[in-house]
Amino acid sequence: MSETWKTLKPYALITPQTLVFLMFLVFPILMIGVVSFWEFNGYSMTPAFTLDNYRGVLTAVTFNTYLNTFKFLGLTWLATLLIGYPVAYFLSFHVPKLEWQILLFLVCTIPFWTSNIIRMISWVPLLGRGGLVNQMLLGTGVIQQPLEFLLYSDFAVVLGMVHLYIIFMIAPIFNSLMRIDRSLITAAEDLGASGFQIFKEVILPLSAPGIAIGSIFIVTLIMGEFVTVRLMGGGQSASVGKLIQTQIGSLQYPLAAANAIVLLAVTMLIIVSILRVLDIRKEL
Amino acid sequence: MKKRSLSFYLLLAFFCLFVLFLYGPMITIFMLSLQGPDGGLTFPMRGLSFYWLGQVFQEQRVGNFIEPFLRSLLLGVAVMAITIAASVLASMGFRQRFRGSTVIFYMTIASLIVPSILVSLGIGVVFQVMGWPTNWFTSGLGAHLTWTLPIAFLIMLGIFNRFNPSYEEAARDLGATDSKTFWEIVMPLIAPSLLGVGLLTFTLSYDEFTRTSLVSGQRNTLPLEIFGMTTNVTSPALYALGTLTTVFSASLILIAFFAYNAVVKRQRGQV
Numbered sequence: 009m010s011e012t013w014k015t016l017k018p019y020a021l022i023t024p025q026t027l028v029f030l031m032f033l034v035f036p037i038l039m040i041g042v043v044s045f046w047e048f049n050g051y052s053m054t055p056a057f058t059l060d061n062y063r064g065v066l067t068a069v070t071f072n073t074y075l076n077t078f079k080f081l082g083l084t085w086l087a088t089l090l091i092g093y094p095v096a097y098f099l100s101f102h103v104p105k106l107e108w109q110i111l112l113f114l115v116c117t118i119p120f121w122t123s124n125i126i127r128m129i130s131w132v133p134l135l136g137r138g139g140l141v142n143q144m145l146l147g148t149g150v151i152q153q154p155l156e157f158l159l160y161s162d163f164a165v166v167l168g169m170v171h172l173y174i175i176f177m178i179a180p181i182f183n184s185l186m187r188i189d190r191s192l193i194t195a196a197e198d199l200g201a202s203g204f205q206i207f208k209e210v211i212l213p214l215s216a217p218g219i220a221i222g223s224i225f226i227v228t229l230i231m232g233e234f235v236t237v238r239l240m241g242g243g244q245s246a247s248v249g250k251l252i253q254t255q256i257g258s259l260q261y262p263l264a265a266a267n268a269i270v271l272l273a274v275t276m277l278i279i280v281s282i283l284r285v286l287d288i289r290k291e292l
Numbered sequence: 293m294k295k296r297s298l299s300f301y302l303l304l305a306f307f308c309l310f311v312l313f314l315y316g317p318m319i320t321i322f323m324l325s326l327q328g329p330d331g332g333l334t335f336p337m338r339g340l341s342f343y344w345l346g347q348v349f350q351e352q353r354v355g356n357f358i359e360p361f362l363r364s365l366l367l368g369v370a371v372m373a374i375t376i377a378a379s380v381l382a383s384m385g386f387r388q389r390f391r392g393s394t395v396i397f398y399m400t401i402a403s404l405i406v407p408s409i410l411v412s413l414g415i416g417v418v419f420q421v422m423g424w425p426t427n428w429f430t431s432g433l434g435a436h437l438t439w440t441l442p443i444a445f446l447i448m449l450g451i452f453n454r455f456n457p458s459y460e461e462a463a464r465d466l467g468a469t470d471s472k473t474f475w476e477i478v479m480p481l482i483a484p485s486l487l488g489v490g491l492l493t494f495t496l497s498y499d500e501f502t503r504t505s506l507v508s509g510q511r512n513t514l515p516l517e518i519f520g521m522t523t524n525v526t527s528p529a530l531y532a533l534g535t536l537t538t539v540f541s542a543s544l545i546l547i548a549f550f551a552y553n554a555v556v557k558r559q560r561g562q563v
Contacts (some may be wrong), residue, residue: 009434021385022396025378027440032434033403036414043417070313097370098303114549119314120542121492123499125518126534130317133324137333140320171313203299224405232407233501239522249409256506261417275407
């Protein structure tokens with residue numbers, strides 16, 4: 009086997025995958041950048057260099073839309089962390105056998121491989137005006153009027169997002185909890201640490217990279233989100249993703265592109281700040 | 293073995309509630325899709341039958357599901373074939389160090405974490421500028437690959453990390469060429485996990501919505517068709533379709549999991 013072939017071989021092997029990413033990821037995103045400076049005359053776009061699209065982005069409406077998106081992000085992040093952490097902790101520290109841990113983790117994972125749309129629709133018979141929750145609350149006399157906020161509201165959007173995306177928080181935390189050397193905990197116990205101290209001083213710091221990776225997933229999933237906002241928000245809720253989608257719907261590609269570039273910048277900024285607080289290199 | 297403490301039972305209860313939260317909504321639509329012909333969209337259930345499950349295969353007022361289903365099936369198979377081929381090659385390339393590997397690796401990660409709407413918009417813009425019509429089997433296919441390829445690639449990296457290179461070295465010492473080594477040594481060893489990765493890829497593509505939504509062109513894939521139905525279908529046929537397609541994806545996932553498990557056991561046994 010010749011030396012040249014040996015050095016060239018990995019490049020030959022990665023070529024197909026790299027081509028796919030160049031064609032459908034890198035080039036399209038570069039094109040978004042280019043088109044965001046183009047002109048739009050109401051029905052078509054023409055190559056130009058104008059900052060009008062970015063001026064169009066910097067409005068009070070966009071600002072409020074971002075605030076609303078951050079609200080969804082903050083609430084969903086908090087809920088996925090507060091629900092996801094105990095679940096991951098239970099799986100890794102309280103379930104005795106590896107087979108059981110894997111099996112129960114699989115139970116948590118299966119829904120995430122099925123259709124998001126169907127998973128959202130399935131909340132309707134539970135949360136709607138005549139849904140199961142309202143029927144039960146009315147039946148027991150807790151409320152007199154059906155609760156309206158359960159579906160087609162900001163509450164429903166956050167609930168839907170937590171339901172759809174929580175695995176992206178659980179899986180990295182579960183992974184980092186499973187890697188913790190159990191003898192560290194025994195050592196802490198021998199030194200007289202209480203259960204809470206062990207959690208705060210040993211387990212929590214060692215699982216921080218998992219939290220960071222989970223948070224990054226949640227940020228990237230939610231910042232561009234428009235499907236849940238539309239289906240669960242019922243047209244009332246606003247988000248950056250939905251704004252961009254509406255602009256694409258009316259063929260305003262340059263404006264949508266400028267919005268998308270700002271969205272990408274904001275998302276990257278959040279990710280960089282997460283990485284500054286928590287180091288994830290050990291996990292990669 | 294620690295004794296069962298109070299915190300164990302509290303966490304167990306929490307875990308069970310979480311599983312109920314995950315599966316509860318699905319179970320309600322499964323139940324509602326088994327109603328009789330005069331069933332509605334909410335409880336209580338009216339009758340019990342397979343009427344609505346059968347209705348899915350009939351011509352609907354709002355369109356039929358057979359064509360979108362066939363499209364999604366075909367697209368899933370194409371995405372699976374390309375993803376498997378590209379990710380196996382790429383992950384084999386990563387078994388040896390090379391200049392630029394970090395950049396390629398981060399590009400893969402980027403594909404996974406860039407907000408999906410950017411991928412969809414970007415491909416849409418490229419097709420618009422080039423004057424090409426968007427179609428599920430061109431732009432849609434590309435959009436799916438940006439999602440399935442990084443996931444398959446990361447799983448393949450994990451599989452090759454556990455792979456014992458001495459089998460290949462032995463084959464080479466005996467004079468086998470690269471391609472012969474691959475087809476006769478590597479392939480049989482990774483085949484079951486390829487089945488697993490393939491099925492995962494297929495379901496990811498089969499259920500993908502966000503990245504496809506803006507670039508699927510005139511003819512919808514199944515998830516897009518279902519999304520369209522949510523606004524104008526008011527019968528349990530919607531739930532029945534949801535039930536069928538979910539059962540379909542979930543069984544593929546279970547097969548994928550057991551196939552993957554089998555290979556891990558086999559590889560451990562051989563070391």
